[in-house]
Amino acid sequence: MSVSVKIGVLNVQGAVSEHVDHIKRVDAEPILVKHADDLIGLHGLIIPGGESTTIGKLIRKYGLFDPIIESAQQGMPIFGTCAGMILLAKQIEGHDEPHLALMDVVVNRNSFGRQRESFEADILIRGVSDNPFPAVFIRAPHVVNAGEQVDVLATLDEKIVAVQQGQLLASAFHPELTDDTRMHSYFKGLAIQYQSKS
Incomplete structure:
Protein backbone atom coordinates (compact mmCIF):
# COMPACT_ATOMS: atom_id res chain seq x y z
CA MET A 1 0.00 0.00 0.00
CA SER A 2 1.46 3.34 -1.02
CA VAL A 3 1.93 6.11 1.55
CA SER A 4 -0.18 9.15 0.74
CA VAL A 5 1.46 12.39 -0.31
CA LYS A 6 0.91 14.96 2.44
CA ILE A 7 0.65 18.57 1.31
CA GLY A 8 0.27 21.26 3.93
CA VAL A 9 -1.65 24.50 3.51
CA LEU A 10 -0.54 27.45 5.62
CA ASN A 11 -3.66 28.12 7.69
CA VAL A 12 -3.28 31.67 8.96
CA GLN A 13 -5.12 33.71 6.32
CA GLY A 14 -6.34 33.51 2.73
CA ALA A 15 -7.89 30.93 0.39
CA VAL A 16 -7.13 27.90 2.56
CA SER A 17 -10.24 25.77 1.94
CA GLU A 18 -9.97 26.14 -1.84
CA HIS A 19 -6.40 24.79 -1.78
CA VAL A 20 -7.48 21.94 0.49
CA ASP A 21 -10.18 21.01 -2.03
CA HIS A 22 -7.70 20.99 -4.94
CA ILE A 23 -5.22 18.89 -2.97
CA LYS A 24 -7.94 16.31 -2.40
CA ARG A 25 -8.86 16.40 -6.08
CA VAL A 26 -5.30 15.44 -7.10
CA ASP A 27 -5.39 12.51 -4.64
CA ALA A 28 -3.06 13.97 -2.04
CA GLU A 29 -3.71 14.43 1.68
CA PRO A 30 -4.20 18.04 2.83
CA ILE A 31 -2.78 19.07 6.20
CA LEU A 32 -3.65 22.41 7.81
CA VAL A 33 -0.50 24.14 9.06
CA LYS A 34 -0.73 26.66 11.88
CA HIS A 35 2.13 25.63 14.17
CA ALA A 36 5.67 24.34 13.64
CA ASP A 37 4.71 20.77 14.61
CA ASP A 38 2.25 20.71 11.71
CA LEU A 39 5.20 20.79 9.29
CA ILE A 40 6.50 17.42 10.51
CA GLY A 41 6.04 14.68 7.93
CA LEU A 42 4.88 16.97 5.13
CA HIS A 43 5.99 16.41 1.54
CA GLY A 44 5.07 19.94 0.42
CA LEU A 45 3.60 23.22 1.65
CA ILE A 46 1.30 25.73 -0.05
CA ARG A 60 6.21 34.93 13.04
CA LYS A 61 3.50 35.03 15.73
CA TYR A 62 2.82 31.28 15.37
CA GLY A 63 6.51 30.35 15.34
CA LEU A 64 6.46 29.20 11.71
CA PHE A 65 8.97 31.61 10.20
CA ASP A 66 12.22 29.73 10.88
CA PRO A 67 10.71 26.23 10.55
CA ILE A 68 9.40 27.03 7.05
CA ILE A 69 12.83 28.30 5.99
CA GLU A 70 14.49 25.21 7.48
CA SER A 71 12.02 22.91 5.71
CA ALA A 72 12.80 24.58 2.39
CA GLN A 73 16.53 24.30 3.02
CA GLN A 74 16.03 20.58 3.63
CA GLY A 75 14.41 20.28 0.20
CA MET A 76 10.69 20.36 0.96
CA PRO A 77 8.71 21.85 -1.96
CA ILE A 78 6.84 25.10 -1.30
CA PHE A 79 4.21 26.63 -3.58
CA GLY A 80 3.35 30.29 -3.05
CA THR A 81 0.26 31.71 -4.77
CA CYS A 82 -0.32 35.48 -5.10
CA ALA A 83 0.65 36.75 -1.61
CA GLY A 84 2.60 33.50 -1.26
CA MET A 85 4.80 34.62 -4.13
CA ILE A 86 5.55 37.83 -2.22
CA LEU A 87 6.36 35.83 0.93
CA LEU A 88 8.90 33.70 -0.99
CA ALA A 89 10.65 36.57 -2.78
CA LYS A 90 14.11 37.72 -1.71
CA GLN A 91 13.18 41.33 -2.46
CA ILE A 92 9.93 43.33 -2.60
CA GLU A 93 10.03 46.59 -4.54
CA GLY A 94 9.55 49.58 -2.26
CA HIS A 95 10.03 47.56 0.94
CA ASP A 96 13.17 47.30 3.07
CA GLU A 97 12.62 43.80 4.42
CA PRO A 98 11.53 40.65 2.57
CA HIS A 99 9.70 37.84 4.36
CA LEU A 100 10.98 34.27 3.87
CA ALA A 101 13.41 35.37 1.11
CA LEU A 102 13.71 31.83 -0.30
CA MET A 103 13.42 32.54 -4.04
CA ASP A 104 15.87 34.63 -6.04
CA VAL A 105 13.21 36.96 -7.40
CA VAL A 106 12.24 40.60 -7.03
CA VAL A 107 8.47 41.18 -6.93
CA ASN A 108 6.20 44.16 -7.38
CA ARG A 109 3.09 44.04 -5.18
CA ASN A 110 -0.37 44.78 -6.59
CA SER A 111 1.08 45.32 -10.05
CA PHE A 112 -2.19 44.38 -11.74
CA GLY A 113 -4.32 46.92 -9.88
CA ARG A 114 -6.72 46.84 -6.95
CA GLN A 115 -9.27 44.17 -6.04
CA ARG A 116 -12.04 45.68 -8.18
CA GLU A 117 -9.72 45.32 -11.16
CA SER A 118 -9.41 41.56 -10.70
CA PHE A 119 -9.60 39.52 -13.88
CA GLU A 120 -9.09 36.10 -15.45
CA ALA A 121 -6.72 35.38 -18.32
CA ASP A 122 -5.79 32.24 -20.23
CA ILE A 123 -2.04 31.69 -20.01
CA LEU A 124 0.37 28.97 -21.05
CA ILE A 125 2.47 27.56 -18.20
CA ARG A 126 5.64 25.85 -19.39
CA GLY A 127 5.90 22.27 -18.16
CA VAL A 128 2.49 22.46 -16.50
CA SER A 129 -0.14 22.92 -19.18
CA ASP A 130 -0.08 22.29 -22.92
CA ASN A 131 -3.40 24.08 -23.19
CA PRO A 132 -4.14 27.53 -21.72
CA PHE A 133 -4.66 27.71 -17.96
CA PRO A 134 -7.52 29.93 -16.65
CA ALA A 135 -5.52 32.13 -14.29
CA VAL A 136 -7.39 34.34 -11.79
CA PHE A 137 -5.57 37.55 -10.84
CA ILE A 138 -6.67 39.41 -7.67
CA ARG A 139 -4.46 42.35 -6.62
CA ALA A 140 -1.72 40.23 -8.10
CA PRO A 141 2.03 40.79 -7.90
CA HIS A 142 4.47 40.02 -10.68
CA VAL A 143 8.16 39.14 -10.83
CA VAL A 144 10.25 42.13 -11.91
CA ASN A 145 13.54 40.27 -11.96
CA ALA A 146 14.39 36.57 -11.79
CA GLY A 147 17.82 35.18 -10.86
CA GLU A 148 19.85 32.77 -12.98
CA GLN A 149 18.57 29.72 -11.09
CA VAL A 150 14.93 30.69 -11.59
CA ASP A 151 12.87 29.25 -14.45
CA VAL A 152 10.19 31.51 -15.86
CA LEU A 153 7.10 29.35 -16.42
CA ALA A 154 4.56 31.95 -17.56
CA THR A 155 4.18 35.58 -18.54
CA LEU A 156 1.23 37.89 -19.14
CA ASP A 157 1.58 41.21 -20.95
CA GLU A 158 5.36 40.69 -20.72
CA LYS A 159 5.15 40.42 -16.93
CA ILE A 160 6.46 37.26 -15.25
CA VAL A 161 3.58 35.57 -13.41
CA ALA A 162 4.87 32.05 -12.64
CA VAL A 163 8.36 30.89 -11.64
CA GLN A 164 10.17 27.86 -10.30
CA GLN A 165 13.51 27.58 -8.53
CA GLY A 166 14.31 23.97 -7.76
CA GLN A 167 11.53 22.70 -5.53
CA LEU A 168 10.12 26.19 -4.99
CA LEU A 169 7.14 27.23 -7.11
CA ALA A 170 5.30 30.55 -7.21
CA SER A 171 2.40 32.03 -9.16
CA ALA A 172 1.01 35.56 -9.19
CA PHE A 173 -2.46 34.13 -9.82
CA HIS A 174 -4.86 31.94 -7.83
CA PRO A 175 -4.95 28.42 -9.33
CA GLU A 176 -7.24 27.27 -6.51
CA LEU A 177 -10.06 29.58 -7.64
CA THR A 178 -10.75 27.62 -10.84
CA ASP A 179 -11.81 24.03 -11.52
CA ASP A 180 -8.42 23.40 -13.16
CA THR A 181 -6.14 21.27 -10.97
CA ARG A 182 -3.07 21.16 -13.22
CA MET A 183 -0.95 23.48 -11.05
CA HIS A 184 -1.74 21.43 -7.96
CA SER A 185 -1.03 18.23 -9.86
CA TYR A 186 2.33 19.66 -10.93
CA PHE A 187 3.14 20.60 -7.34
CA LYS A 188 2.12 17.12 -6.19
CA GLY A 189 4.78 15.81 -8.58
CA LEU A 190 7.41 17.90 -6.77
CA ALA A 191 6.11 16.58 -3.45
CA ILE A 192 6.37 12.97 -4.69
CA GLN A 193 10.00 13.57 -5.68
CA TYR A 194 10.73 14.89 -2.18
CA GLN A 195 8.80 12.02 -0.57
CA SER A 196 10.90 9.49 -2.47
CA LYS A 197 14.10 11.01 -1.07
CA SER A 198 12.96 11.39 2.52
Whole structure:
Protein backbone atom coordinates (compact mmCIF):
# COMPACT_ATOMS: atom_id res chain seq x y z
CA MET A 1 0.00 0.00 0.00
CA SER A 2 1.46 3.34 -1.02
CA VAL A 3 1.93 6.11 1.55
CA SER A 4 -0.18 9.15 0.74
CA VAL A 5 1.46 12.39 -0.31
CA LYS A 6 0.91 14.96 2.44
CA ILE A 7 0.65 18.57 1.31
CA GLY A 8 0.27 21.26 3.93
CA VAL A 9 -1.65 24.50 3.51
CA LEU A 10 -0.54 27.45 5.62
CA ASN A 11 -3.66 28.12 7.69
CA VAL A 12 -3.28 31.67 8.96
CA GLN A 13 -5.12 33.71 6.32
CA GLY A 14 -6.34 33.51 2.73
CA ALA A 15 -7.89 30.93 0.39
CA VAL A 16 -7.13 27.90 2.56
CA SER A 17 -10.24 25.77 1.94
CA GLU A 18 -9.97 26.14 -1.84
CA HIS A 19 -6.40 24.79 -1.78
CA VAL A 20 -7.48 21.94 0.49
CA ASP A 21 -10.18 21.01 -2.03
CA HIS A 22 -7.70 20.99 -4.94
CA ILE A 23 -5.22 18.89 -2.97
CA LYS A 24 -7.94 16.31 -2.40
CA ARG A 25 -8.86 16.40 -6.08
CA VAL A 26 -5.30 15.44 -7.10
CA ASP A 27 -5.39 12.51 -4.64
CA ALA A 28 -3.06 13.97 -2.04
CA GLU A 29 -3.71 14.43 1.68
CA PRO A 30 -4.20 18.04 2.83
CA ILE A 31 -2.78 19.07 6.20
CA LEU A 32 -3.65 22.41 7.81
CA VAL A 33 -0.50 24.14 9.06
CA LYS A 34 -0.73 26.66 11.88
CA HIS A 35 2.13 25.63 14.17
CA ALA A 36 5.67 24.34 13.64
CA ASP A 37 4.71 20.77 14.61
CA ASP A 38 2.25 20.71 11.71
CA LEU A 39 5.20 20.79 9.29
CA ILE A 40 6.50 17.42 10.51
CA GLY A 41 6.04 14.68 7.93
CA LEU A 42 4.88 16.97 5.13
CA HIS A 43 5.99 16.41 1.54
CA GLY A 44 5.07 19.94 0.42
CA LEU A 45 3.60 23.22 1.65
CA ILE A 46 1.30 25.73 -0.05
CA ILE A 47 1.34 29.38 1.03
CA PRO A 48 -2.02 30.74 -0.18
CA GLY A 49 -3.03 34.19 -1.29
CA GLY A 50 -4.24 36.77 1.20
CA GLU A 51 -2.47 39.87 2.52
CA SER A 52 1.28 39.33 2.46
CA THR A 53 2.16 41.70 5.31
CA THR A 54 -0.47 40.09 7.56
CA ILE A 55 0.66 36.56 6.67
CA GLY A 56 4.27 37.58 7.32
CA LYS A 57 3.35 38.80 10.80
CA LEU A 58 1.26 35.72 11.57
CA ILE A 59 3.92 33.18 10.60
CA ARG A 60 6.21 34.93 13.04
CA LYS A 61 3.50 35.03 15.73
CA TYR A 62 2.82 31.28 15.37
CA GLY A 63 6.51 30.35 15.34
CA LEU A 64 6.46 29.20 11.71
CA PHE A 65 8.97 31.61 10.20
CA ASP A 66 12.22 29.73 10.88
CA PRO A 67 10.71 26.23 10.55
CA ILE A 68 9.40 27.03 7.05
CA ILE A 69 12.83 28.30 5.99
CA GLU A 70 14.49 25.21 7.48
CA SER A 71 12.02 22.91 5.71
CA ALA A 72 12.80 24.58 2.39
CA GLN A 73 16.53 24.30 3.02
CA GLN A 74 16.03 20.58 3.63
CA GLY A 75 14.41 20.28 0.20
CA MET A 76 10.69 20.36 0.96
CA PRO A 77 8.71 21.85 -1.96
CA ILE A 78 6.84 25.10 -1.30
CA PHE A 79 4.21 26.63 -3.58
CA GLY A 80 3.35 30.29 -3.05
CA THR A 81 0.26 31.71 -4.77
CA CYS A 82 -0.32 35.48 -5.10
CA ALA A 83 0.65 36.75 -1.61
CA GLY A 84 2.60 33.50 -1.26
CA MET A 85 4.80 34.62 -4.13
CA ILE A 86 5.55 37.83 -2.22
CA LEU A 87 6.36 35.83 0.93
CA LEU A 88 8.90 33.70 -0.99
CA ALA A 89 10.65 36.57 -2.78
CA LYS A 90 14.11 37.72 -1.71
CA GLN A 91 13.18 41.33 -2.46
CA ILE A 92 9.93 43.33 -2.60
CA GLU A 93 10.03 46.59 -4.54
CA GLY A 94 9.55 49.58 -2.26
CA HIS A 95 10.03 47.56 0.94
CA ASP A 96 13.17 47.30 3.07
CA GLU A 97 12.62 43.80 4.42
CA PRO A 98 11.53 40.65 2.57
CA HIS A 99 9.70 37.84 4.36
CA LEU A 100 10.98 34.27 3.87
CA ALA A 101 13.41 35.37 1.11
CA LEU A 102 13.71 31.83 -0.30
CA MET A 103 13.42 32.54 -4.04
CA ASP A 104 15.87 34.63 -6.04
CA VAL A 105 13.21 36.96 -7.40
CA VAL A 106 12.24 40.60 -7.03
CA VAL A 107 8.47 41.18 -6.93
CA ASN A 108 6.20 44.16 -7.38
CA ARG A 109 3.09 44.04 -5.18
CA ASN A 110 -0.37 44.78 -6.59
CA SER A 111 1.08 45.32 -10.05
CA PHE A 112 -2.19 44.38 -11.74
CA GLY A 113 -4.32 46.92 -9.88
CA ARG A 114 -6.72 46.84 -6.95
CA GLN A 115 -9.27 44.17 -6.04
CA ARG A 116 -12.04 45.68 -8.18
CA GLU A 117 -9.72 45.32 -11.16
CA SER A 118 -9.41 41.56 -10.70
CA PHE A 119 -9.60 39.52 -13.88
CA GLU A 120 -9.09 36.10 -15.45
CA ALA A 121 -6.72 35.38 -18.32
CA ASP A 122 -5.79 32.24 -20.23
CA ILE A 123 -2.04 31.69 -20.01
CA LEU A 124 0.37 28.97 -21.05
CA ILE A 125 2.47 27.56 -18.20
CA ARG A 126 5.64 25.85 -19.39
CA GLY A 127 5.90 22.27 -18.16
CA VAL A 128 2.49 22.46 -16.50
CA SER A 129 -0.14 22.92 -19.18
CA ASP A 130 -0.08 22.29 -22.92
CA ASN A 131 -3.40 24.08 -23.19
CA PRO A 132 -4.14 27.53 -21.72
CA PHE A 133 -4.66 27.71 -17.96
CA PRO A 134 -7.52 29.93 -16.65
CA ALA A 135 -5.52 32.13 -14.29
CA VAL A 136 -7.39 34.34 -11.79
CA PHE A 137 -5.57 37.55 -10.84
CA ILE A 138 -6.67 39.41 -7.67
CA ARG A 139 -4.46 42.35 -6.62
CA ALA A 140 -1.72 40.23 -8.10
CA PRO A 141 2.03 40.79 -7.90
CA HIS A 142 4.47 40.02 -10.68
CA VAL A 143 8.16 39.14 -10.83
CA VAL A 144 10.25 42.13 -11.91
CA ASN A 145 13.54 40.27 -11.96
CA ALA A 146 14.39 36.57 -11.79
CA GLY A 147 17.82 35.18 -10.86
CA GLU A 148 19.85 32.77 -12.98
CA GLN A 149 18.57 29.72 -11.09
CA VAL A 150 14.93 30.69 -11.59
CA ASP A 151 12.87 29.25 -14.45
CA VAL A 152 10.19 31.51 -15.86
CA LEU A 153 7.10 29.35 -16.42
CA ALA A 154 4.56 31.95 -17.56
CA THR A 155 4.18 35.58 -18.54
CA LEU A 156 1.23 37.89 -19.14
CA ASP A 157 1.58 41.21 -20.95
CA GLU A 158 5.36 40.69 -20.72
CA LYS A 159 5.15 40.42 -16.93
CA ILE A 160 6.46 37.26 -15.25
CA VAL A 161 3.58 35.57 -13.41
CA ALA A 162 4.87 32.05 -12.64
CA VAL A 163 8.36 30.89 -11.64
CA GLN A 164 10.17 27.86 -10.30
CA GLN A 165 13.51 27.58 -8.53
CA GLY A 166 14.31 23.97 -7.76
CA GLN A 167 11.53 22.70 -5.53
CA LEU A 168 10.12 26.19 -4.99
CA LEU A 169 7.14 27.23 -7.11
CA ALA A 170 5.30 30.55 -7.21
CA SER A 171 2.40 32.03 -9.16
CA ALA A 172 1.01 35.56 -9.19
CA PHE A 173 -2.46 34.13 -9.82
CA HIS A 174 -4.86 31.94 -7.83
CA PRO A 175 -4.95 28.42 -9.33
CA GLU A 176 -7.24 27.27 -6.51
CA LEU A 177 -10.06 29.58 -7.64
CA THR A 178 -10.75 27.62 -10.84
CA ASP A 179 -11.81 24.03 -11.52
CA ASP A 180 -8.42 23.40 -13.16
CA THR A 181 -6.14 21.27 -10.97
CA ARG A 182 -3.07 21.16 -13.22
CA MET A 183 -0.95 23.48 -11.05
CA HIS A 184 -1.74 21.43 -7.96
CA SER A 185 -1.03 18.23 -9.86
CA TYR A 186 2.33 19.66 -10.93
CA PHE A 187 3.14 20.60 -7.34
CA LYS A 188 2.12 17.12 -6.19
CA GLY A 189 4.78 15.81 -8.58
CA LEU A 190 7.41 17.90 -6.77
CA ALA A 191 6.11 16.58 -3.45
CA ILE A 192 6.37 12.97 -4.69
CA GLN A 193 10.00 13.57 -5.68
CA TYR A 194 10.73 14.89 -2.18
CA GLN A 195 8.80 12.02 -0.57
CA SER A 196 10.90 9.49 -2.47
CA LYS A 197 14.10 11.01 -1.07
CA SER A 198 12.96 11.39 2.52
